Amino acid sequence: MVRELRSLDPAAAAQRLRERAGFDDLAIKNLLAYLDDQAAATGIVPDDRNLVVERFRDxxxxxxxxxxxxxxxxxxxxxxxxxxxxxxxxxxxxARALWTDDGIALHLPEVESPPALDELILDPEEVQALVSAQLPASALFAARFRENAARSLLLPKRRPGQRTPLWQQRMRSAGLLQVAGQYPDFPILAETWREVMSDHFDMPALTGLLRAIRSREIRVVAVDTERASPFASSLLFSYVAEFMYEGDQPLAERRAQALTLDRDLLAELLGSEDLRELLDPDAIAAVELELQGLLAERFPRDVDEAHDLLARLGDLSAEEAVAGLPDAFLEPGANPLESLLRRYARTHVPFVTSDPSKRWGLPAAAIESALARLAARGEVVAGEFRKVAEGREYCHPEVLRTLRRRSLAALRREIESVPPDALARFLPAWHGIGVRAGGVDRLLEVVFQLQGLALPASVIERDVIASRVGNYAPRLLDELVSMGEVVWVGRGPLGASDGRVALYLRGDAPRLVPPPVDPPQSELHDRLRSHLKARGASFYRDIYNACGGGDEEVMLDALWDLVWSGEVTNDTFAPLRLLGPAARRPARKARLPRLIQPRATGRWSLVADLIGAGANATERLHAEAGVLLQRHGVLTREAVVGEGWPGGFASLYPVLRAMEESGRIRRGYFVEGLGGSQFALPGAVDRLRSLRESGGAVIAMAATDPANAYGTVLSWPQSDGRMARAAGAYCVVDDGRLALYLERGGRSLLTNGEVEPAHLQALIAIATNARLNRRIIGSFRQPVHGA
Structure with a gap:
């Protein structure tokens, strides 16, 4: 009907509404004006052939x-x-969604940019699975289950003929649903599934709609507006009513179990509520005025509003009464101490014990005891919140959420995003590329920043560590590994002569080392595992003799299978340096015993013996988030995906958000063109912003170096060749711009823009260090500037 009305002139549209719908003149005027207002707000009025996605901030x-x-x-x-x-x-x-017959409204808290249009267009084949995964944790499912359970007499009444209060029905139903969820074939559960999926949902119509969108029979238009359009305002008007009965939704517990995230443990890991550096004083002052009803627009206009304000605020001094209420509306009242404190917390920003004590003339000990009881029940939150206060403070949870939200919003507004090339300048500086400091202490700092990152063994020392540690010598890493300060773990082979390796500090390894990936299964592998488990760290010759001897190559290959799966490590880094075709030699007969192969040196042991039982899921996620923040400074979804981190960004998001709320990290739109979910260490934000302007530095580094932003966070520039983060490839970055890319082995050199002599000097220096024994400079499409 909307499409037909919009295609007619106003007179014809009015005539159609009058004849076919029975509208009077006033209704016709209102409806046509409503459609015109919508067209003015979004540029298009949604109909059966044109859907509109409207995005705006509230x-x-x-x-x-x-x-x-x-x-x-x-x-x-x-x-x-x-x-x-x-x-x-x-x-x-x-995300929180509300639906009506006119559309869907999504609330996206704490994101800097809305989802792209393709994130909202679902595949018809996957929508059934998505709905099935989300439905059990919904208020709709809980409400239908409650009604079905009541009809089947599983929720008996206390006495015949007496109605059970709705809140009691919900509590009993929630408990029954929690038990029934353990039995998928429970009849009432099955009936609830059938009722919702068949009676409340029209899944065939939904899949048909999505197919029509995919085939472009129905068009979807995205519109960004400054404020809600008339259609959107109607949707948002229903939002409060939709969540009025959210008690039917056992959401927090179910999602916490799904994420295996222990919130109490996470709070313990993050420390106490020390938010004095996070909460904005201006936000605190503004919220205080709102809570106390001292804003002009909140003054009571009649007796009823005065009564409501007094009931909310509680007792008022004479000065406060004059400021906010006429004397005629004041009535004395008395309540127990806990009730007074509960209401006091609800209507004040964070306070110390002496504040209500002085106000009411009560002993501080009595106030402190009552507040402790409220805090134990979660009715107030204890912590440190204001910079001007000293000692422990108390705050109502809702007030604290308001303060956090407004303070975080203020922080995000202060941070202006930087262009992508600033990130390419920031990462080498953040990693200390070219730092002259050397020695064991500097190497420990580098290992701390690289923990858990799987890098090719052929480049980890030569290209990555050597660029960060002045006068680096391999013996430094061997010393740390042999002393037990550093552990290396294999993360998969790369051909016959290389593989990925991750470094860990011994103290952090139990929380960071992932479980073995595709452990090899054979009798020989089992013999190797059994020997190392029984005897502990062993030299290869002892392992070889204890496991039956035979073909030495076969035995050694089996041992390295366990290395690359992450099950076995060594007390020196030497075997990884000595990998290569030269180390693989055919067995030969000899009367005298010969030296073992270089890749068998050192003592071998099980990784599990070094890291122990490991950590639970919450401790692991907290440690992983910390390591990634230390490595990237500004952590984005693209960075996590680029590392191939197990669980991806979604598994880390709850921890990162909790770290932000505790004031330990910042969240904002720091880098243009990247996703809205960007988290950063406070120091990293300042460093990033200081590199907004050009710096002129020319840096050569390995393509696989985590300090190289290209190929993960930033896309490779357009080129005639193929650029990739491959072992043995090198990049030259000039002031954040990728200038040169040398392919593995020096086979070809790709340029991006004008080539300067400084670019070639940096490339030759790193190529010489890599011992590329071939000519690497061929011909250029552009002349070398100044040559």
């Missing part, structure tokens, strides 16, 4: 995304569930 700065469609609630409801699941899976966003 009054507190959170992103809202409204999908305007005319296909009704039975299609919109499952689509909303699927979008919630997709955004949480792909972007790590805790």
């Amino acid at each position: 009054e507190v700065g959170d992103w809202r995304v409204c999908l305007h469609t005319p296909f009704g609630g039975r299609v919109h409801a499952p689509l909303a569930f699927a979008l919630e699941a997709r955004l949480r899976e792909r972007l790590g966003v805790d």
Whole structure:
């Protein structure tokens, strides 16, 4: 109907509404004006052939995304569930969706940029799985289960003829659902699934809609607006009512179990609520005025509003009464101490024990005891919140959430994003490329920053460590490994003469070393494992004799299979340096015993014996987030994906968000062109912003170096050749711009823009260090400037 009305002139549209819909003149005027206002706001009015995705920020700065469609609630409801699941899976966003017959409204808290249009267009083949994954944790499913359980007499009444309060029904139903969830074939559970999927959802219509979008029979248009359009305002008007009965939704517990994240343990790992560096004093002052009702727009206008304000604020001094209420509306009242403190916390910013003690003339000990009881029940939060306060403070959880949200919003507004080339300048500086400091202490700093990063063994010392440690000598790493300060673990082979290796500090290894990947299974591998488990660290000759001898090459290859799967390590780094075709020699007969192969040197041991039982999931995620932040300074989704980190960005997101809320890291849109979920250490933000302007430095580094932003966080520039983060390839970066790319082995040299003599000098220096015994400079498409 909307499409037809928009195609008619106003007079014809009015006539159609009058004849076919029975509208009077006032209704016709209102409806046509409503459609005109929508067209003015979004440029297009949604109809059955044109869907509109509207994106805007709300009054507190959170992103809202409204999908305007005319296909009704039975299609919109499952689509909303699927979008919630997709955004949480792909972007790590805790999206909340509301649906009506007119569309879907998504609330995206704490994101700097809204999801792209392709993130909101789902495949018809996967929508069923997404809905099924999201539905059990929804309020809709819990409510339908409660009704079915009541009808089947599984929720008996206390007495016949007496109605059970709704809140008690919810509590009993939630407990029953928690138990029933352990039995998928429970009849009431199955009936709830059938009722929701068949009666409340129209899945065939939804898949048909998605197929029409994919075939472009239906067009989807994205629109960014400054404020909510008329259609969006109607959707948002229903938002509060939708979540009024959210008690039916056992969301926090289910998602915490799904993430295997212990929130209490995470809070312990992050420390106490020390937010004095995070909470903004201006935000605290503004919230205090709002809570106390001292803003002009919040003054009571009549007796009812005065009564509500007094009930909310509690007792008032004479000065406060004059400021906010007429004397006629004041009435004395008395409440128990805990009730007074609960209301006091609800209407004040963080306070210390002496504040209510002085106000009411009560002993500080009594106030402290009552506050401790409230804190134990979670009704107030204890911590350190204001810079001007000393000692422990108390705050209501809702007030603290408001302060956090506004303070974080203020912090994010202060941070202006930098162009991508600033990140390419930042990473080498953050990693200390070219630092002259050397010795064991500097090497430990480098290993700390590289922990868990799988790098080719052929480049980890020559190209990565040597660029960060002045006058680096291999014996330094051997000393740390033999002393037990550093552990290396294999992360997969790269052909016959190389493989990926990750370094760890011994104290951090239990929380960072991942489980073995595809452990080899054969009788020989089992014999090797059994010997190392029984005897501990062993020389290869002892391993060879204890495991039956035979073909030495076969035995050694089996041992290296265990190395690359992450099961076995060595007390020196020498075997990794000595890998290569020269180390693989055919067995020969000899009367005298010959020296073992270089790749068998040192003592071999099981990684599990070095790291012990490891850590639980929460400790591991907390340690992983810390390591990635130390390595990248500014952590983005692209950086995590580029490293191939197990679990991806979504698994780390809850920990990163908790670290931000505790004030330990910052979140914002730091680098242009990257995703909105960017987290950074405070020092890294200042360093990044200081490198916004050009610096003129020319740096040569390995293509696989984590200080190289290209190929992971930033895309490779367009080139005639193929650029990749390959072992043995090198890059020259000039002031954040990729200038040269030398392919592995010096086979070809790719240029990006004008080539300067300084570019070639940097490349020759690193190529000489890599001992590339061939001519690497061929011909250029552009002349060398000044040559």
